Structure formats: C-alpha cells, structure tokens
Amino acid sequence: MSAHASQAVGGLPAGLVQLQELHGAQGIALEIQTELFPLDAIFGASFTFIDRAFVFLDRPKETSVRVHLTLKNAASAPELNALRSLVGEFANELMACAFRLRITEENRATLESITMQAIAGAMGPPTLDELEDFDFSEEPFEDPLGIAMSWEEKYAKKSKEEPS
Amino acid sequence: MSVRIRFRRDLYPGACVDEALQVYAPYVATTRKESPDYWEVCLFEQDGDEDGPPSKKERRVAGEVSNFALGLTIRARSRGMSDELNASDSEGLR
C-alpha cells in the first residue's frame, strides 16, 4: 500500500513543500496553487523531470495540485539535499514554463513546442540500434568564416571579447 | 505486496492510464477500479499477493506507469484531445 507519511523540509515553507513517501519510496512533494500557475505550466515543468524522477500529480484541494517527485536512481533513503535541490529546480522550471506561457499569451504553437520538447526528453535518448546506425565518419564541412555558429554563440562571444 | 496508485480523474484521462498499464502489463499484474474522483490501480508481482509493503520492482513499475501516464496525458493535452479522452472516461477504465 502506498503511505503518505509526510514531514516538513527545513528551510522551505512547510505548507508548500514536504518530504513524503509515495508508492513505497521516499520523495518530496510541492503543492502549487492553480490560480497562480496554470495547469499547462505544471504539466510542462513536470515533463522536464521525467527522465530523472518519477513524477506524480494529485489534487489535494480544488485550488491546488501537488507534484510528487521521487528520484529514479536514489538509494532507499535519498539525501535530503538531493530532494531539496530537486524541488528547487522544479520550482524554477515551473516559473520558466509559466513565464513562457504568459509572454506568448498562451500561444498554442509555443505551448505545443514546450510540451513536445518535454515529451521528446521523456521518450528517452536514442536507442542503441539507432546509435549503431549513426555514421560518425561523415566529416562536417570546412567553415573558415565561422558561419555555422549560432547567433547567440557568436555575439555573446563577441561581447565578451570586446567589452564596451 | 502491492502498490496502489490513485490517479485523479480530473488530471489523468482514463485512456492514458489504461495505455500506460497495458505497456507495463508484462511486468506486473494489476487490478483496476474507479471511484468518483480517482482511477484506482493496484500493481503487484505475478507471484505475490495484494497485501504487505511494496517490493522494489513494484515501486519501480509504479513510478514508470505514473510517468508514462503523465507523458500520454500531456501529449493528449498538447494535441487538444484531452476533452475527447475525458469524455471517454465516462466508460471508466477499459
């Protein structure tokens, strides 16, 4: 049976973050008010953690969603710091997702891209078969002018080299 | 030995939970039922029983099932299918 014994995490608001056992494993839970963060942002943020954590959503109240995070590769009693940083990263990702949603005025295409990107991550890395097929011998092209460099890479580099 | 997972019906479409269970069916046995607010799933090893603390394998599969159901849910949401899937929830888990 899954137990829900919970305790506060030092340094984090007890009403929002709690250590919690779920499905027999020790994890951490974050309670999110849905009036502050849209459900799409919660789903989007959840997805970016699927590759390293088991993510489970529940709704303790009509106005909130609880996100349970359990580290995939942790020992039976994971370190408190690991869980604390996991929930911290999740909160950051949630903010980023909500911000992206807001600035694009919930532009559907962007939302899809965010979530699909997350799914692509969730589906995992390419299989060994695919990597076997990959021909690493194909030489890239000569680029003496540095054309094939992203705008951010080029101009960030430039601004570092030539401080104003 | 078993793990019980209670998926909120207003967060997880039944079809997504169902599909996730089908994917992991080779690894564990399951029982499924529904309550007004939840899809309730019980996972247990084929040769185990439904009582007692969960085994490592059961915990692992429970986590994977949760993640997979979440993956399918978000894909359905991003394709605007969640309404249809929710509508199909009236039939319960199939």
Place this chain on the structure above:
Amino acid sequence: MKAMIKVGYGCNEHCTFCHTLELRSIDAEAAEVSRKIRRAKELGHTMVVLSGGEPTIRSELMHWAAEVAALKMDFGLITNGRLLSYPEVVDRLQSLGLKYVYLSLHGGSARVHNRLVRADAFEQSCGALSVLAGRPIDVTVNCVVTRQNVDHLRELVDLVMPYERIRLKFSMVEPKGGGELLFRALTPDVFDAAARVRDAIEYGESKYDSEGRLVHGAFPLCHLKGLEDRYDDLKTHGFRSMVEVGESDFFPVDDRNKAHLPQCEGCVHQGGCPGLYRGYIELRAGGERLVPSLERPRSNSFNYRFQRFAEWGEVDCPLRDGALGISPWDRGRDLLVEHRGRVALFRADTRDFSDAEIERTKLQRGQVYLDVSRKAAVDDFAADLRKLDRSPRCEGCVHQTECSGLWVPRAVDVFGPSDEDVARRIRTLRGDVLDLGFGEGRYAEAFGASAAAAQLCYTGIDPDEDLVERQRKAWPWAHLVAGTAEAWFRQRETSSQPFDHILILRSWNHLQDPAFVIAACAHCLRDGGSLAIVDNVAFGLARSRSQTDRAESSAAGLEHFRNDGAAEVKALLARHPQFELVEESPVNLLGSNQWMLWYRRRGEQKMASKLS
C-alpha cells in the same frame, strides 16, 4: 513530394520577425532527425527538405544529406544561405542530391537586409546566389515584407532577377513569434504592402526577362488581381508534410494559420487564396478592403488523384496501428480507400476549393465517390460512381476526429432514390408551373403528361438558346423562353398572372443573383403556391492518374456560381417570412449530394381558375 523536417530552432541570424523566437535554444538530437528522414521515406516522400532555425549551422548537415541520398530521395534546404556561399559546400551537397534551396534575403542592400536579420549576413547570402546560379537546383529567394523593407522591394528585384532561373518571392510577415511581439513595429498594412509587391513584380516584369519568376505569398489575391497565378506557398512547392522538433510523426502542410473572412464567402478565388493571417485579423482590422470575386463561375467537383497502394500490414487498422500513422494525412485532401487488403492512397491538390471546403465535402457531407467509369467527364452518376463511406473499422475509434479515415466503396445507387423523390413530387403538380433553368428536362415526361391532360400549364426559362430551340420542338406543350431567370423576372410585367408552383431544379447554384430571384419569386407566386429548390453540393471524385489528367486538361465550361447546400439557401429564404418550409431533405453522410427544399407561400390556396 517534399517533407520538411525542422532540425532545431538555433540560428546564426536573429531576424526581428523570427517565428520561433521563443524556441531558439531547442535543437533536435541528430538521431531524431535521422529517424524522421527514414519515416519520410516510409511515407512515400521523394524529397527531404531540412529547415529550422537554420539547418546549415548543424554539424550533422552532410551526414543527414548522405542519409537522404542513401534512401534515394532528393535533398533540399530552407536556409538563409550563408553557408552556401562556400562553393565546396554546395559541391558536396549537390553530390548528395541537393535539388532545392529556399533562401531568405530580405533586402537588396546590406543596410536593409542586415538590419532585419540583425547580423552581418548580406554578403554571404548574396554570395550563395552566385554559387547556386546556373546549377540544376530549384532556388527561390524569399523576402519577408515588413515595414522596414516594404519601400525597398525594387532594389531586391534588381539584385535577384539577373540570375537566370532563380525565383523571387515576396511574403507577408506573419504575426508569430517575433512578428507577434513586434507587430506594430514590423507589420505593414497588408493591402498597402500588396500594392508595393505588385509594383515590384510589375517593375521586374518590365525590366527583366522574368518568365514568371516573381511570385508572392500570404497576400489576399483580390489585391493582386491579374497576378493570381503567381501565388506561391509550401503546397505550390510540393510540400506535403512537415515535422517540428519533438513531434513524434509528420503532420500535413496546411493553411490553418490563415483564414478567410465572412466577406470572402462565395469568392471564386477562395480555394487558391491564402486569405489573411489569423494573427493579423486579430491584431488589425481592415477586412472591409477585401474585394471578393463573385461574378465568375466555379467548379462543383474536384478530383482525388491516385497516388499509390500501401500495404495493410498485420494490424487491425493501418493508420492507428500500422505504418501509415494518423497524423501525416490531411483530413480533407488525402483519401485512403480500402482495396483488396491494401490501402489505395488518393490526393486532392486542387486549388479550386479551400482546405475547409474539401474537409466539409469529405467529412461532414460524406460526398466522395470512386469513379469506376474511366470517362473524363462523368455523365451517368448512378452507373459511373460508387459512393465512399467511412469504414466500419472507424466506428468507435478515439482518433476519428483527428484522422483522415479509411473509406470503403458502397455498391448501392445513392442518386436514384433522391431523384425519384423529386420526380414523385413533380408528378403531383397542377396549375401554372414556372421552371427556372429546365436544362435537359429530366422531368419532361411528367410535365408533358399533366399538360396533355390539361392539368398543367408549363413555362420554362433557360439561358441556353440552342437548348431552348431544341426543346421547343420536343415539348410542344411547353412555353419556353431563352434567357436568364434574372432577366426574365426584370422584364416581366407586374400585372402578369402569378404561378402556382415555381421550380428551381438543379439550377440554384447557376443563378447569378439568387437573392433577387427569391424576392421575385415571392412576388409572382400565388398564396398557397409552392417553391421547390433542388440542387447538389460539391463532391470529390477518386480517380486514376490518367483519368484525372484527362479531366483536368479538358476545357469543360464552368457553370456554377456557388456550391450552396440546403443550409445556405434556408438562411436566404428566412429573410422572406411569406415562405414556410414544408419539407427538406438535406445532404447526409449516407445519401447523394442532392438536397431538396420545398416551401409553401403562406395564405389560402387559390389555383388558377382555368385549370382548377
């Protein structure tokens, strides 16, 4: 048949109007792109075109080109072209099958172009044109028209047109990504911009041997009259499907980011016209400047051309469970028919009908047929056509609303019953009958019998003078007039005898001014008299390649001014409270494409005295 694969959204430029501004940090894994290249082959594409972001900044570029070549497909790029300024890069890509380049260049000078792409890029992109020119590569230069370059389009014409065979396209900026965030700063009035594009095209035509190489995209065609055939988009370039980073399968190329406004309803160009970007409609009004072309006739059918057979596989449904998949198929334009354990793939590429019209015809009205006649023009619907129905396999499938569906032919005549229904009613008519657009006279026998028994006095109007002359000899009992219904009503004296029945049988969609005709009918129909309107909605025909080619090269005249269904006509009749709807038979998924409306003029029935 091209497939577009987005390899990531990173770029070596930073265009002000970038569609994927928010996504620039996202790049696809190399293996993801490779997987999609193989999938493009599986779906039957003949060319893979990589796009982004900027695909040429990816170190895997040559590898992907080699993969495409190994699968015996051609290779293409949607690019800012800067990397193609290296001749050796183009040499290598060409050896790997590079056949298509869609190159962004937004100004004829470094000042204009670099300002828009926010990088020192002009010389390299222009260099690419020199490298590409003269090679057997299909090159289009795309200029996104913004407020910053709209006054400099001629400059670009002078830069590009001297390169033989390179096409220059002017595209309206889309309010998406950066284009949306900076809408006010970037977006010109679309109608003013269209005028500048017209000026640039006409300037280029007058100065260079342009051979139709100056084209445009995303401008409403009513503001580029005379240049309608220069419309250019992904579909005209042969793109069938595309896939974004992270998407698990291809999706059809469509125009859902654009829309037609209500005033476009009935415009003959609607099928080939992009309308306006939805974002533009939301952010800036101006639709009142659209000028629909209503006066020209249009087609009432379109062809689904046979593409190939696909294997069914060991699955229940080859789309949901098999290799075909669900998402790559356009719900309207692709038609997948079950045929002896395989799937026959048909495709409608017509621009006479919009995506929305085709989708309505196929999915809402179910009016798609398999042409079993081998004729170029169908003339006996019951014998020549087999109605296609959604396969029973689709019943209860959760994907039904997103899937193009599987279709099966039905060996039942769907035309006969609806026709017989009309004939049965015609046989009961008595009194003065006015038949607008009698045509070949499908019900002449019934009219003749009643007229011989002095129960009916028949007046028929038809615009075809030869036909009228011929029918006069065949139908001595009829009073026939050559001309349009509109002209006949206009010259009819108001004191003339009213009619007991007015019939508009398969001629409604041929009327030039149906609103006027209905108002006139209201005046010359007796109280209690009936108004019958019968016509057909548009339909799609699945045909062989040669049959489609023959049909589309024939010069059959178009006679329909619209393809109204019962709902459109009912909306018009609702403005005339003197008409009461007695019976209706709309088009349904199981029946033919014929609909019928039977109205009664309110008031006590008084039949013509001489016949009553």
